[in-house]
Amino acid sequence: MDFTVRQAGPGDIPHLCGLLSELFSLEADFTIDLEKQSRGLRLLVNDSSGSSIVLAAEKAGEVVGMCSVQKLISTSEGGPVGLLEDLVVRKDCRGKGIGRQLLAAAGDWCIQQNLLRLQLLKDKDNIAALKFYELNGWNNTNLVCMRRYPT
Template sequence: MMRVDEAKNSDMESLVDLLILLFSQEAEFTPKRDSQRAGLQLILDDPQVGTLFVLKEEDKIIGMVSLLWTISTALGGRVAFLEDMVVDTAWRGRGGGHMLVEHAIAYAKKLTCKRITLLTDTDNLAAHHFYQQFGFQTSVMQPMRLILTDQ
């Protein structure tokens, strides 16, 4: 039976493996095991940065999602970025992704977040449809990036 738990340091290698899978599918990112490990460690070490959740079947980690925190001056309170939503390919289509997103939304509400923002590849229509089921809507805001380090 699948369940969602908060991630721990001992989950690190499974989380890195899931990010390698995710970033191999995304247009803008290239998987880099050391970078993924470093980013995950920053989140795990500081609850003020964010929270990582894992999807488990028995004791096997089969998915993950993260919520990263910031403040919206427009809304006057805490908001979240939903990042790194991924389920192992062998486990997709069984409801685990829904469990992860529902858990993340409930957790953000419990912390009185005023908004959750996420990014998807513009051509990933399946992801758009998936998130729309939870009430996410396309924004008129255009994401822009300035890369400050070598990737």
């Protein structure tokens, strides 16, 4: 399967929203809201500070996969790290190396940005994703994600 991984642009946002809908349909913690997802993607895609990147996997002119990386400062690492989010490949294109190439491109960006570590949050019920990350060299930690909305 011929595909390329490139930096996403504003014109990709509708296709990226479709991919996020596919991802969020698998994750109990998230609700599909195309307006919110589009707004978040616009912020990432139009970020001129260099603190994030959205990557798109394209096959025959069609976006079939994506992921994003955002910079954070880690006190434990003593410097900047990357947070990988929203790695998703369209269902009919899975198992063809696209996810692996998106991870590689995200890793390359982290190296170019001198980031010290790449981390992600995973859905504990998405067994296929858990296996995918383990097969691609990711390690579990003892950390647990929690969230609270500001009031």
